[in-house]
Amino acid sequence: MKILVPVKRVVDYNVKVRVKADQTGVETANVKMSMNPFDEIAVEEAVRLKEAGIATEVIAVSCGLLSCQETLRTALAIGADRAILVETDVELQPLAVAKLLAAVFKKESPDLVILGKQAIDDDSNQTGQMLGALLGRPQATFASKVVIEGGAAQVTREVDGGLETIKITLPAIVTTDLRLNEPRYVTLPNIMKAKKKPLENVKPADLGVDVTPRLKTLKVTEPPKRSAGVKVPDVATLVAKLKNEAKVI
Amino acid sequence: MALDQETFALLKESVRRFVQERLVPNEDRVEHEDEVPAEIIAEMKELGLFGLSIPEEYGGIGLSMSEEVEIGFELGQTALAFRSVFGTNVGIGSQGILMDGTEEQRRTYLPKIATGEYIFSFALTEPGAGSDAASLKTSAVLDGDHYVINGTKRFITNAVRAQGFTLMARTDAANKGAGGISAFIVPRDTPGITLGKIDKKMGQRGTKTCDVIFENARVPAANIIGGKPGVGFKTAMKVLDRGRLHISSISTGMSKRLLKEAATYASERKQFGQAIAEFQLIQGMLADMQTELYAAESMVRDGAARYDARDPQMPMLAACCKYFTTEAVGRAADRAVQIHGGAGYINEYKVERFYRDVRLLRLYEGTSQIQQLVIARNLLKNLGN
Ligand SMILES: Cc1cc2nc3c(=O)[nH]c(=O)nc-3n(C[C@H](O)[C@H](O)[C@H](O)COP(=O)(O)OP(=O)(O)OC[C@H]3O[C@@H](n4cnc5c(N)ncnc54)[C@H](O)[C@@H]3O)c2cc1C
Numbered sequence: 001m002k003i004l005v006p007v008k009r010v011v012d013y014n015v016k017v018r019v020k021a022d023q024t025g026v027e028t029a030n031v032k033m034s035m036n037p038f039d040e041i042a043v044e045e046a047v048r049l050k051e052a053g054i055a056t057e058v059i060a061v062s063c064g065l066l067s068c069q070e071t072l073r074t075a076l077a078i079g080a081d082r083a084i085l086v087e088t089d090v091e092l093q094p095l096a097v098a099k100l101l102a103a104v105f106k107k108e109s110p111d112l113v114i115l116g117k118q119a120i121d122d123d124s125n126q127t128g129q130m131l132g133a134l135l136g137r138p139q140a141t142f143a144s145k146v147v148i149e150g151g152a153a154q155v156t157r158e159v160d161g162g163l164e165t166i167k168i169t170l171p172a173i174v175t176t177d178l179r180l181n182e183p184r185y186v187t188l189p190n191i192m193k194a195k196k197k198p199l200e201n202v203k204p205a206d207l208g209v210d211v212t213p214r215l216k217t218l219k220v221t222e223p224p225k226r227s228a229g230v231k232v233p234d235v236a237t238l239v240a241k242l243k244n245e246a247k248v249i
Numbered sequence: 250m251a252l253d254q255e256t257f258a259l260l261k262e263s264v265r266r267f268v269q270e271r272l273v274p275n276e277d278r279v280e281h282e283d284e285v286p287a288e289i290i291a292e293m294k295e296l297g298l299f300g301l302s303i304p305e306e307y308g309g310i311g312l313s314m315s316e317e318v319e320i321g322f323e324l325g326q327t328a329l330a331f332r333s334v335f336g337t338n339v340g341i342g343s344q345g346i347l348m349d350g351t352e353e354q355r356r357t358y359l360p361k362i363a364t365g366e367y368i369f370s371f372a373l374t375e376p377g378a379g380s381d382a383a384s385l386k387t388s389a390v391l392d393g394d395h396y397v398i399n400g401t402k403r404f405i406t407n408a409v410r411a412q413g414f415t416l417m418a419r420t421d422a423a424n425k426g427a428g429g430i431s432a433f434i435v436p437r438d439t440p441g442i443t444l445g446k447i448d449k450k451m452g453q454r455g456t457k458t459c460d461v462i463f464e465n466a467r468v469p470a471a472n473i474i475g476g477k478p479g480v481g482f483k484t485a486m487k488v489l490d491r492g493r494l495h496i497s498s499i500s501t502g503m504s505k506r507l508l509k510e511a512a513t514y515a516s517e518r519k520q521f522g523q524a525i526a527e528f529q530l531i532q533g534m535l536a537d538m539q540t541e542l543y544a545a546e547s548m549v550r551d552g553a554a555r556y557d558a559r560d561p562q563m564p565m566l567a568a569c570c571k572y573f574t575t576e577a578v579g580r581a582a583d584r585a586v587q588i589h590g591g592a593g594y595i596n597e598y599k600v601e602r603f604y605r606d607v608r609l610l611r612l613y614e615g616t617s618q619i620q621q622l623v624i625a626r627n628l629l630k631n632l633g634n
Contacts, residue, residue: 034262070255077259185267188297188310191259195252 038116047079076194098130300363325502330455342369432481441466452605
């Protein structure tokens with residue numbers, strides 16, 4: 001069984017992001033970048049399936065700038081077998097990424113695609129779903145457990161109000177939620193091994209995909225500053241404020 | 250061999266994360282239990298920290314000196330006891346075998362040292378021989394194809410954890426100087442080796458030192474590092490040369506941590522109606538810490554690059570680095586305690602422990618005075634050139 005794991009390079013989750021002065025986006029120059037944490041969970045899951053003898057090959061794929069190679073090296077260090085970079089400096093939107101991934105899917109014919117439910121930079125939560133639709137394959141989003149059995153995946157999904165377990169036929173798309181697993185620390189010997197693993201570089205044109213953006217960003221702004229809190233003298237005042245001012249009870 | 254930037258960036262990030270997410274949160278535990286938890290040691294092995302300096306062909310990571318000091322800057326940012334567990338494998342315990350060992354000795358020991366399966370200690374100091382290490386008395390007398398070893402080694406880091414020692418002993422009783430000394434690889438399970446009581450120390454709780462006593466311990470002659478007697482002191486000095494840069498990077502990492510602790514405390518602690526960081530006298534101390542930190546980082550990077558380039562001035566420059574960075578971290582710790590006021594004297598605060606921990610850095614692997622001597626001796630020697 002072959003698993004394809006798309007990974008995205010994003011601003012590191014520890015970085016306090018700053019909006020650019022011209023409001024066209026967030027500052028990424030000289031900012032620490034890392035693998036999207038949900039994608040890290042996806043790579044970890046794929047590698048665990050390989051270690052359990054269920055998967056035979058794990059292929060990491062990333063779309064974007066040449067610097068995404070570093071993200072792919074991380075995936076290789078966690079345990080992916082090889083990597084593909086779809087290199088472009090065009091700003092990629094979820095649909096374009098889904099199309100690129102669909103093209104890679106057709107080339108590689110994996111049995112399973114595992115990717116993050118969303119990326120922590122734009123929080124779109126669209127790529128996995130769009131990929132499923134473009135390929136006409138089943139999808140299980142927000143997975144907190146994945147069991148592969150006889151050509152199908154039994155996936156436990158984190159939904160509002162509880163857990164839902166569904167069974168989907170492979171090949172299929174799974175998107176990861178936070179509780180699927182806890183990714184390992186990449187060890188130094190594995191980073192050294194990752195150096196020698198194959199990393200292929202293709203261009204969107206090689207895949208016959210037009211990645212021109214379709215959405216226009218009007219502006220990006222900082223969230224409003226939190227205003228200072230108030231101290232209340234007693235519970236009665238608190239309840240009154242919650243009722244009348246905040247209108248939450 | 251130097252790594253490509255991308256790979257090295259990953260390595261450094263992996264170590265940084267491990268230090269910040271696994272080691273820093275366990276500092277209190279190490280302080281209170283006076284032990285590095287077994288599961289943390291297992292994780293260090295898994296991560297590959299024991300093999301940082303051992304070449305890839307012998308199962309390690311094979312960092313260049315420039316890379317090793319960058320990693321040292323990260324490792325130094327937490328309680329020094331963590332580094333001590335694998336410190337002798339990365340440095341003094343293994344480097345003699347790597348630098349001067351025979352190919353067979355390297356193949357036999359280095360792969361196990363790199364994974365941490367073997368912990369190796371370095372046994373040079375004796376009750377009567379510290380700074381004047383060349384006067385050591387531990388004797389090794391040839392008997393057939395074995396040497397019979399007798400003597401006591403003092404303050405040996407990791408002896409209780411060790412599977413083996415790089416041991417310096419006198420093989421030529423007639424030669425009382427450096428030329429009579431040989432370096433041996435001595436397995437811990439050699440009959441005739443006993444350990445003294447574990448030393449109670451001022452700081453660095455969780456690190457372990459003790460005496461190692463040799464009584465008619467028989468070691469194969471083939472275990473002389475490089476197979477050649479009489480050059481053991483040279484081996485030891487080469488090992489310490491490299492070790493000085495490593496210690497410099499650790500000291501600098503700790504200076505960074507101390508500055509962070511001090512600056513954070515100063516921003517939060519209020520007196521006279523304002524954060525104490527607002528007072529210029531406090532700012533002066535912080536500025537001194539920052540300036541010396543920057544100087545130390547720059548110096549260590551330069552020293553490491555020159556080490557990699559085999560700069561002939563190295564022994565002197567490595568001594569300069571060790572002298573400056575270990576004295577600087579002492580000053581940083583003192584200022585950090587001062588900025589903390591009374592809290593800086595209380596064990597619950599990190600700076601109280603670090604203050605005690607860093608005191609050792611000016612003493613071992615050559616005291617500050619010995620570094621000064623090395624520096625001055627070399628500069629005077631080169632005066633004519
Ligand atoms: C916690 C700890 C761990 C250690 N780990 C190891 C280890 O793993 N392996 C190992 O072999 N050793 C180890 N040591 C020993 C350490 O390297 C020695 O303690 C150190 O070299 C100093 O030697 P000494 O203690 O005998 O001091 P001494 O040499 O007696 O020095 C006393 C004082 O005299 C000064 N002095 C000495 N000679 C001169 C001179 N010529 N000119 C001016 N001043 C001088 C010194 O600078 C110092 O201030 C460790 C020590 C400690 C405390």
